[in-house]
Amino acid sequence: xxxxxxxxxxxxxxxxxxxxxxxxxxxxxxxxxxxxxxxxxxxxxxxxxxxxxxxxxxxxxxxxxxxxxxxxxxxxxxxxxxxxxxxxxxxxxxxxxxxxxxxxxxxxxxxxxxxxxxxxxxxxxxxxxxxxxxxxxxxxxxxxxxxxxxxxxxxxxxxxxxxxxxxxxxxxxxxxxxxxxxxxxxxxxxxxxxxxxxxxxxxxxxxxxxxxxxxxxxxxxxxxxxxxxxxxxxxxxxxxxx
Numbered sequence: 001x002x003x004x005x006x007x008x009x010x011x012x013x014x015x016x017x018x019x020x021x022x023x024x025x026x027x028x029x030x031x032x033x034x035x036x037x038x039x040x041x042x043x044x045x046x047x048x049x050x051x052x053x054x055x056x057x058x059x060x061x062x063x064x065x066x067x068x069x070x071x072x073x074x075x076x077x078x079x080x081x082x083x084x085x086x087x088x089x090x091x092x093x094x095x096x097x098x099x100x101x102x103x104x105x106x107x108x109x110x111x112x113x114x115x116x117x118x119x120x121x122x123x124x125x126x127x128x129x130x131x132x133x134x135x136x137x138x139x140x141x142x143x144x145x146x147x148x149x150x151x152x153x154x155x156x157x158x159x160x161x162x163x164x165x166x167x168x169x170x171x172x173x174x175x176x177x178x179x180x181x182x183x184x185x186x187x188x189x190x191x192x193x194x195x196x197x198x199x200x201x202x203x204x205x206x207x208x209x210x211x212x213x214x215x216x217x218x219x220x221x222x223x224x225x226x227x228x229x230x231x232x233x234x235x236x237x238x239x240x241x242x
Contacts, residue, residue: 038069042076043098051090055083055103062098075100115140115171117200123171124206125198126213133173133195134222143167144199145223148212157236163221164212165205166229172198 047061058080077083077098086103117123130136138144146165153160174196197220201209212218 039066040069040072040076041066041078042072043078043080045092045094045096045098047094049088049092051088051092053088053092055080055086055088058088058098061092073097073099115169117171118169121169121200121202122206123198123200124209125172125196126209126218127194127196128218128220130195132219133197134220136195138170138173138195138197138220138222140170140172142170143223143225144170145221145227146199146209146212147219147221148208148216149219150212150216153234153236157238160234160236162234163229163232164208165201167223167225167227168205169200170197171200172196 041064043062044065045061046063049058049061062080064078077100080098082100083098083103085105087106088102089104090102092098092102134144144167145163146168147161148164149159149161151159175194199209209218
């Protein structure tokens with residue numbers, strides 16, 4: 001019995017010794033791989049962080065790693081001070097290197113991005129051709145009228161159109177072309193893709209918008225707070241002449 005115990009202990013010690021030797025070799029391999037190669041320090045996310053987080057608050061969520069310079073992407077950050085006064089422009093994911101291009105000044109995000117959603121409302125996005133988006137002149141913060149057209153009205157009167165919703169807040173617009181005079185490139189092409197427009201609406205109005213997108217057609221008007229809403233009606237073919 002005593003011999004069995006001694007044998008078991010000896011086997012355990014040999015296994016531990018072997019594991020230590022393997023780990024030492026692996027660590028040594030990493031060091032040998034870096035030996036003779038130019039290395040740099042980079043910052044890597046250790047936890048997920050939401051977009052909008054100030055760079056000054058990232059200290060506890062990052063680690064510094066040494067990697068070969070030849071594998072470091074352009075814009076890699078080695079010190080958070082390089083990002084002073086900026087915020088994350090997108091969500092940051094654990095394991096990714098921190099890059100300058102993923103940060104921006106708060107003012108830049110406000111001028112180019114979405115506006116906040118009023119309490120109690122939800123967002124819904126639809127895809128429209130540029131002519132249906134006020135000629136591509138809409139931007140976040142505008143309010144619009146939403147016209148809906150259906151092939152068949154509720155009383156079998158044929159196709160109908162109606163200004164269904166008034167002064168709807170636009171929270172985001174994506175896909176609009178930048179005018180050549182603003183881009184600085186006179187030959188800049190105008191994208192032919194649809195425009196994605198996001199609205200802040202109540203649940204009931206979200207249903208109306210989705211129904212119009214799914215089973216009819218939608219047209220937007222730029223409708224500021226001062227716009228007069230009077231005189232609208234469900235318009236059918238006969239209504240054009242009344």
